[in-house]
Amino acid sequence: MRKAFPKRGADWPALETEMNQMSGDDIDWRRGRAPLYVFHGSDSAHEVGRQAFMKYFSENALGGRRAFFGLKRMEDEVVEMGLDLFQAPDGAVGNLSTGGSESIFMAVKACRDWARAQPRLHEPFNIVAPFSAHAAFNKAADVMDLDVRRLDTGTGRRADVAAMAAAIDDGTIMLAGSAPCFPHGVIDPITELGALALERDIWLHVDACVGGYVAPFFQRLGRDIPGFDFAVPGVRTISADLHKFGFCPKPASTLFYRFAGDRERGLFHFDQWPNGQFSTATLSGTRAGGAVAAAWAVMHHLGVDGYTAIAGELAAMTDGYVAGIKAIDGLHMLAEPDLTIINFAARKPAELDIFAVAEAMGQRGWLPGLTQNPKGMHAMLSMFHAPGREEYLADLASCVEQARGANSTSGLRAVY
Ligand SMILES: Cc1ncc(COP(=O)(O)O)c(C=O)c1O
Incomplete structure (x- = not known):
């Protein structure tokens, strides 16, 4: 049913409550579950x-x-x-x-x-x-x-x-x-x-x-x-x-x-x-x-010093993600990243559908970033993604096993 234009106005507390309810099922982007759309450098820069x-x-x-x-x-x-x-x-x-x-x-x-x-x-x-x-x-x-x-x-x-x-x-x-x-x-x-x-x-x-x-x-x-x-x-x-x-x-x-x-x-x-x-x-x-x-x-x-310090943290974090992905049996990087964007895929697509892995990651609360050609997973890493790295890599490894074990395929389509 179409939403009617409200007859009476409402105060902020009521509106905020309603907005919070509306966003209750959002991807938990503050905890690094979104592979795009949002960016974080430092708490002070944010503030x-x-x-x-x-x-x-x-x-x-x-x-x-x-x-x-x-x-x-x-x-x-x-x-x-x-x-x-x-x-x-x-x-x-x-x-x-x-x-x-x-x-x-x-x-x-x-x-x-x-x-x-x-x-x-x-x-x-x-x-x-x-x-x-x-x-x-x-x-x-x-x-x-x-x-x-x-x-x-x-x-x-x-x-x-x-x-x-x-x-x-x-x-x-x-x-x-x-x-x-x-x-x-x-x-x-x-x-x-x-x-x-x-x-x-x-x-x-x-x-x-x-x-x-x-x-x-x-x-x-x-x-x-x-x-x-x-x-x-x-x-x-x-x-x-x-x-x-x-x-x-x-x-x-x-x-x-x-x-x-x-x-x-x-x-x-x-x-x-x-x-x-x-x-x-x-x-x-x-x-x-x-x-x-x-x-x-x-x-x-931030100045040059602040941006350089964040770049150092981003570089170390991205290296950690790349090393972790390479260590998972069956996955490989589609490209060696110059900065903080990672793109990886199944080493043998006939044996492992990377979109089935992505789907399983989605079920665990990680919004999967996808590339369709070549078929792969994708993430643009900012400091939101630092605290969750170990958890992401552990979930990724387990989703690879899950998809391989079930021999599952996915009907997912890459959407930006
Ligand atoms: C390389 C590149 N160019 C252009 C854009 C478009 O930027 P915007 O979404 O701010 O319009 C993006 C967005 O991610 C991008 O990664």
């Missing part, structure tokens, strides 16, 4: 983010220029800190957005508008990407009537640069690479993609949505992390989400442009309506002021 968000709860970042000058300054500083982190050259610019999908959308829009001004490029336009690129590229392409050519990945499930080069034609406007890709957690060969982009004069977008705010700190730890930022020639735009491994509250992402002129193409200006000039760098008009303030506060709270 600083929450306080800052609530302080600017009512402000609207759309009004930063005309009304909320403090917020505008915070937004500018968040962008500048990101440009610094990603080794951007002088003249590079950026802006905040409400998420990775929006950042990718705006990068594709800027690229599409650049492409329209290039006589050598002919519509219909296309984007050449590895199969592992995020679905957001297709979402953007769908809206803008572009094609996305997804090509099988190569060694280590990283982008196959030769295959991508072969797929380029006179409609190709963008090459996409990830740092890392969501499905397998590996960083594409951005240096090679950059060289290809320069050679063919094509826009290279690096999707560092999930890894952008953690990879530089893994590098500082001395881990072998391939270059992916503006230090790599040919990288033209980078998307990086603060609301993932930047440990900032949602919704907050950043998009950076090597050339200020490119950002101009991403902007939307309009004044043929009663209220005059309307200009935005995002799809959204109204944007949560709290998210801007919280990003500024969390970045200042």
